Amino acid sequence: MPLIIAIFVLSLLKYLEVGFLEPVSWWWIIGLAVFAFLWFEFFERMLGLDKRKDHAHFEKMRKERIKRSFDTKKK
Template identity: 85%
Template sequence: MPLIITIAVLSLLKYLEVGFLDALSWWWIIGLAGFAFIYFEFLERMLGLDKRKDHAHFEKMKKDRLKRSFDKSK
């Protein structure tokens, strides 16, 4: 998400020609957007980063449910 926000801010600042970004080529921003696309579509899946958060969340729910059920039975 920080990468997407960075691309959006850089694009806006480049469009408004603020500061040093007026001399920066659009290709740098397009390249960064291309890198973000490749990362989120391919690398994140290959590394399993897209499922890691889901699994951690479901494991926590499972542990909480087990703890509640054992606490009620005592």
Template identity: 60%
Template sequence: MPLIIIIVSLIALKYFEIGAFFTNMSWWWIAGLMAIAFIWFEFLERMFGLDKRKAHEELEKIKKERVKKTFDKNNRPGR
């Protein structure tokens, strides 16, 4: 996600020609970063299993919350 934020920021700075550095910077640098982001999100993230790891972590969190809620409900005094 930080890579996407950097790309969008660079596009805005280049398009609006803010600062001498960004005015003179080639669009190819931004296109190169876009290509790197595409390769990362389409191939490398899947290859390393990062997309599934995030999903498993979210499901595990939901499962723990559900178990905690169930046991808190059953262990109330007066039952």
């Protein structure tokens, strides 16, 4: 997500021709966007990062559910 926000901010600053981005070519920003696309569509899946995040989230939910279940039985 930070990569997408950075691309958006850089595009906006380049469009408005602010500061150091005025002489920078649009190809650098387009290249960054292509890199982000390739990362999220291919490399993240190849490395298993998308599944790892999902598993960690569901594991946390499972532990919280078990904890709530045992806490309510004790009362």
